Amino acid sequence: MPHIRIEVLVDGPLMPRITALAEAAGVTRHMVLPTLGGLGEHGRWRRDEVTGTTAKQLFVAVLPAPRAEALLGALAPLEASHDLLIITSAATIIAQP
Template sequence: MIETTPRERIEVLVDAPLAPRLAELAETAGITGHTLLRTESGRGRHGEWSEDLLSGATAKYVFLTIASPERADAFLKALVPLLESHGLVVLRSTVDVIRPDRF
């Protein structure tokens, strides 16, 4: 059996213009890597939305990162001031990784 180590997976649905700020906050928390996943559309509390392909003004990403519990805590704490003002959707889950030195 392969040895695994628990780490924290954080996913944040974020408006595209705010994504670089999340990358800065993650780096400040000691998180060295992330992935941005482009989204197309969705539905939430305020109804349906979809990306405006002409201007990109409504583009959203899923900011995905995996980190140690301590770094995840620091990153999430830094996100608190942005939760309401930017309507962030934040998910945190524990995952098992095979190469813990990378996270």
């Protein structure tokens, strides 16, 4: 069965909502990674350790295609309204624990 890697760059405070949508879509394994900064449509951003208001996080999961489609469908309404960056790519799992 083909697998899809999904990456979602999101404002930190929204991450619990992303992980809840993932869980509802049947995602059983994922990673949440901190980011240091970047440059986007609205200019430069960086992690603000004091308030965390501009902190972005990266959600990463590798899923069977049907679960990936379910998650992408759940994320679609948030994509524009919350300025999500969603990246998908084909994935091959070499070894599974």
